[in-house]
Amino acid sequence: MSEYVAQIMEDVKAKNPAEPEFHQAVQEVVESIDLVLEKHPEYRQAKIMERIIEPERVIMFRVPWMDDQGIVQVNRGFRIEMNSAIGPYKGGLRFHPSVNLGILKFLAFEQVFKNSLTTLPMGGGKGGSDFDPKGKSDNEVMRFCQSFMTELYRHVGPNTDIPAGDIGVGAREIGFLFGQYKRIRNEFTGVLTGKGINWGGSLIRPEATGYGAVYFAAEMLSARGESLEGKSCLVSGSGNVAQYTTEKVNQLGGKVVTMSDSNGYIYDPGGIDAEKLSFVMDLKNVRRGRIKDYAEKYKGVTYTPIDPSKDYNPLWDHKADCAFPSATQNEINAKDAEHLIKNGVYVVSEGANMPTTPDGVNTFLEHKILYGPGKAANAGGVAVSGLEMAQNSMRYSWTREEVDNRLQFIMKSIHTACVDACERYGVKGNYVDGANIAGFIKVAHAMMDLGVV
Numbered sequence: 001m002s003e004y005v006a007q008i009m010e011d012v013k014a015k016n017p018a019e020p021e022f023h024q025a026v027q028e029v030v031e032s033i034d035l036v037l038e039k040h041p042e043y044r045q046a047k048i049m050e051r052i053i054e055p056e057r058v059i060m061f062r063v064p065w066m067d068d069q070g071i072v073q074v075n076r077g078f079r080i081e082m083n084s085a086i087g088p089y090k091g092g093l094r095f096h097p098s099v100n101l102g103i104l105k106f107l108a109f110e111q112v113f114k115n116s117l118t119t120l121p122m123g124g125g126k127g128g129s130d131f132d133p134k135g136k137s138d139n140e141v142m143r144f145c146q147s148f149m150t151e152l153y154r155h156v157g158p159n160t161d162i163p164a165g166d167i168g169v170g171a172r173e174i175g176f177l178f179g180q181y182k183r184i185r186n187e188f189t190g191v192l193t194g195k196g197i198n199w200g201g202s203l204i205r206p207e208a209t210g211y212g213a214v215y216f217a218a219e220m221l222s223a224r225g226e227s228l229e230g231k232s233c234l235v236s237g238s239g240n241v242a243q244y245t246t247e248k249v250n251q252l253g254g255k256v257v258t259m260s261d262s263n264g265y266i267y268d269p270g271g272i273d274a275e276k277l278s279f280v281m282d283l284k285n286v287r288r289g290r291i292k293d294y295a296e297k298y299k300g301v302t303y304t305p306i307d308p309s310k311d312y313n314p315l316w317d318h319k320a321d322c323a324f325p326s327a328t329q330n331e332i333n334a335k336d337a338e339h340l341i342k343n344g345v346y347v348v349s350e351g352a353n354m355p356t357t358p359d360g361v362n363t364f365l366e367h368k369i370l371y372g373p374g375k376a377a378n379a380g381g382v383a384v385s386g387l388e389m390a391q392n393s394m395r396y397s398w399t400r401e402e403v404d405n406r407l408q409f410i411m412k413s414i415h416t417a418c419v420d421a422c423e424r425y426g427v428k429g430n431y432v433d434g435a436n437i438a439g440f441i442k443v444a445h446a447m448m449d450l451g452v453v
Contacts, residue, residue: 004037004044005030012053019102021329025109025354026053028361032436035425040444046452048444052112055105057081059155063129065147067140077148079127079155079163082108085446088159089125090115090382090389092166095173099130103329107166110353111382113439114375117414120386125161127152133168134288145176153181158189158392164385165194167328170240170285171206190392193385202388204403205381210244210351211404212380212411213324213372217349218252219415220370220431229253232320234345236260236313237327238284238291241351241378245324246277258315260327261291264305265315268298312336319343326351334359341367350374361432368429376414376435383410 001009005027012026030049037044059079067073078101081089091111094104104126112124129148133141156163165174174194181191188200195201204211218228231254235242238259246256255271259280272280276298283289295303304314312335316323323345325331329352332340337360340348348364349372350356356364356373364371384407391397398406418434421441427433 001031002034005034008049008053011050016102016105019105021106021354022102022109024358025106028358028432029109029113029436029440032433033440035427035433036437036440036444042448043444046448048447051447052083052440052443053109055080055082055108056084057155058101058105059127059152060101061151063131063144063148063151065140065144068137075129075131075144077127077129077151078104079152079161080104080108080125081155081161082124082126083112083443084123085443085450086116087121087123089161090122090164090385091124091126092128092164093169093173093177094126094128094166095131095133095168096128097130097132099128104128106329107353110375112443113436114379115382115386116439116442117376117417117435118379118383118386118410119413120383120410122382122386125163126166127163128166128169131168133173138172141173142176145173146180149177149180150184152177153184156181156191158191158389162190162385162389163192164382167239170194171196190389193388195388200388200392202384202391202403203398203400204407205384205388206240207244207247208384208407209241209378209381210246210326211248212383212407213241213245213326213349213351213377214248214252215380215408215411216372216377216415217322217324217347217370219412220347220349220372223415223419224370227252228322231255231322231347232257233322233324234258234316234318234320234340235324235326236265236315236331236355237325237352238280239326241381242324242326243277243281243284245326245351246272246280247274249324250274250277254322257320258318259291259294260315262306263290264292264303266291266294267302267304267315267318268294268300270300312339316340317343320345322347322349324349324351325355327355328352329354330357332356332360334363336360337363341369346370348372349377351378353378365430365432371431373432373435375439376418376431379414380407380411383407
C-alpha cells in the first residue's frame with residue numbers, strides 16, 4: 001500500500017467510523033487506481049479520489065407508518081447521492097433490517113464506478129430503509145412505501161436522481177412508490193426504474209442483473225476459447241438475481257446445482273432445470289416461502305440449514321466449474337474461496353454487490369482464476385435501468401430482443417474496457433483492477449472538466 005493510499009484510508013476511517021463495508025469498498029478502489037495516479041498526478045492534485053469518496057449529499061429521514069393492528073411503527077429512510085459527474089444519480093433502494101448508513105455508502109460508492117462502466121450517462125447513488133418487507137401484508141408494505149416516498153419525492157426526479165429496486169424492493173414496492181410519487185407531483189415521469197411493463201417499464205429489466213452476470217462469465221470464458229456449455233454452476237440466493245442467473249445458465253447449456261436463502265441452501269446434483277426454476281419463482285415471488293420447500297418437493301435434493309458457528313459456507317464446497325454469488329455482501333470469505341478452487345471452480349462472476357471479502361478476492365487473484373467483480377459483472381441491472389430511462393424519455397418501448405441485444409453489447413463492452421485497462425496499466429488478467437481503473441478514469445475526466453464542484 002502506497003503512502004498516498006494509506007493516508008486516504010486513514011482519513012476515511014477517521015471521518016466514517018463504524019462503517020467497515022464502506023472502508024472495504026474504498027480500499028479496493030484506491031489500491032487499484034494508485035497505478036493511474038502515478039501516471040496522472042493532476043488527478044491527485046485536484047483531489048479527485050477524495051471528492052469521489054465524499055458523498056455529494058446524504059439524506060436521512062424518519063418513516064412513520066401504521067401496521068394492520070393499528071400500531072404506529074417508525075423506520076429510518078436514506079438516500080445517498082454520491083456522484084453526479086457523468087449524469088443524474090442512479091442506484092437502487094434496499095429494504096432490509098441490515099440497512100444502515102455505512103452499507104448504503106459502500107453501495108453508492110460502488111455504483112459510481114459500475115454506472116461509469118455501462119457506457120451510459122449515469123451518476124451513482126443508493127438508498128433504502130431498515131424496514132423488513134418479509135412477513136408484512138401488501139397493505140402494510142403499501143403504507144410504508146407511501147410514507148417513504150412522501151419524503152423521498154423532494155430529492156428525486158427524472159433529471160436528478162432515479163432510484164430502482166434492490167434487496168427487498170421488487171415490482172410490488174416499485175409500484176407503490178411510483179404511485180405515491182405520481183400522486184404528490186401530479187406528473188408521470190421516469191423517476192423510478194423497474195416499473196411494471198404496462199406503465200413505463202422495460203422488457204428484460206427484471207432479468208438484467210442475472211443475465212448480465214452470466215453474459216460477463218461467458219465473455220471471460222470466450223477469451224479462453226471456452227463457453228458455458230456443459231459447465232456445472234453454484235448459485236447463491238434465490239431472489240431476482242439468482243433466478244435469472246439460473247435461467248440464463250440453463251439457456252447457454254450450463255447446469256445450476258445450488259440456490260439458497262437466509263435459512264439455508266439446497267444442493268440438487270440433477271440440476272435446477274426450467275421446470276424446477278419455475279417452482280422456485282412461484283415459491284419466492286408469489287408464495288414468499290423458504291427454499292427448504294424445494295428439497296421437500298424434489299427427490300435427491302439435500303437441504304442444509306445455516307450454521308452460524310461455521311466459519312465458512314458449505315454451499316461453496318461442492319464440485320463445480322463456475323460460481324455466481326448472487327445473495328449479499330461478504331458471503332465468500334478466504335476459506336470459501338479456497339474451497340471453490342479446491343473443487344475445480346475457475347470462473348466466478350458476481351451477481352451481488354461486493355459478495356467476496358478482501359482475503360477471498362486475493363485468493364482468487366493469486367490463483368489467476370477468471371474473477372469478475374460485482375461492479376463489472378452485475379452492471380447489467382443498472383444498464384437496463386438506463387435503457388428504461390431512455391425509453392421513458394422517448395415515450396417508446398423496445399422489443400425484448402432489442403433490449404437483450406443491447407444488454408449483451410453493454411456487457412461485452414464492459415469486459416473489453418476491463419481487459420484494455422488491465423493491459424494498459426500492466427496488470428493483465430486482473431479484472432478487479434481493470435474494472436476499477438476503467439470506471440474511475442471516465443468519472444475523473446468529467447470531474448476535471450466540471451471544475452471544483
